[in-house]
Structures are given as C-alpha cells and as structure tokens.
Amino acid sequence: MYPDAGAGQANFRHNPSHLKFCATHAAISINRSREEIFQVAETQGWKALELPRGGFNVIEFWIENRVMIEMLTLDMAKDYLVFERKLPIYYVAATISKSSSTIVRSGYEIVTRLVPGHFSFKHRVFV
Structure with a gap:
C-alpha cells in the first residue's frame, strides 16, 4: 500500500524489490479533532488526507510516510458505525x-x- 501522489486515497501494488510501504493498516477511532490530527502530521512532516470511504470519511494518516492508519474522529466513527450496520x-x-x-x-x-x-x-x- 502506498499514498497517492495527490489528494487521492491509498493505492495497492505488488513490487517485490521495494519495501518502503506496508500493506497492513488499521482504522482507529481517536478522541481528537481533525485539526489536532492534521497538526501532528504537519509537525512530523507526514502525509495526512481526509477522504471518503463510500459512506463515511477517514483521515489517512501516514506514519513516517510509510504505514497508513485510518484515523476516525468521534463523528467519523459514528458515521462508520451507521454505515457498517447497513451492510450484509x-x-x-x-x-x-x-x-x-x-x-x-x-x-x-x-x-x-x-x-x-x-x-x-x-x-x-x-x-
């Protein structure tokens, strides 16, 4: 998994010779505002983008610009739970x-x- 060059969501590709990015990720609900999350990313020089996931939004938070954690504010987590409960x-x-x-x-x-x-x-x- 690797970050989009622009403002798009994460992408997948197989490249056995390059190990910079990690295919494993997690979605985490966090009791922080969007602004606080983006401030941490900016301070560290890490990429962070708020993106739709087809019914709810997440913040792709790229730790060391290598490992992506989907951060959900409390409002985003509520939207996710509403969305998830509708799925078979x-x-x-x-x-x-x-x-x-x-x-x-x-x-x-x-x-x-x-x-x-x-x-x-x-x-x-x-x-």
Whole structure:
C-alpha cells in the first residue's frame, strides 16, 4: 500500500524489490479533532488526507510516510458505525493448497490476500 501522489486515497501494488510501504493498516477511532490530527502530521512532516470511504470519511494518516492508519474522529466513527450496520455480512471459509493463492474481494477493496500454504481461514466479507 502506498499514498497517492495527490489528494487521492491509498493505492495497492505488488513490487517485490521495494519495501518502503506496508500493506497492513488499521482504522482507529481517536478522541481528537481533525485539526489536532492534521497538526501532528504537519509537525512530523507526514502525509495526512481526509477522504471518503463510500459512506463515511477517514483521515489517512501516514506514519513516517510509510504505514497508513485510518484515523476516525468521534463523528467519523459514528458515521462508520451507521454505515457498517447497513451492510450484509457473509462468512467465507476455505482451505488453501500449497499450489494456490486466493484473493477475497468486496465491492470496495481487497479484504485479504492469502499466501500459498495449508491452512483454513474465516473472514467477514462485505458484499
């Protein structure tokens, strides 16, 4: 995962030779204002953008311009909970063989990518 060059949301790409960005991220509700969050990013020289996620907004907060945390103010978290409660939830279970990999997708983004190996997984998938 890497930040957009402009004011767009994070992007995904596979680049085995470059490890600057991290594909793992988290969404965190924080009892701080938008202004406080952006001030921390500015003080540290880190990228931060407020962006829509299709029903709610988040602040993409790029720690050291490498790892993205989706920050949600308390108002954003309320909007997220309203949005999330409207979605149907499906549970997916599968077994992966050593010779395959699987990508589970929602209508919005990759939910998880599994590397080849013998294991089972269970995930909430929003459709």
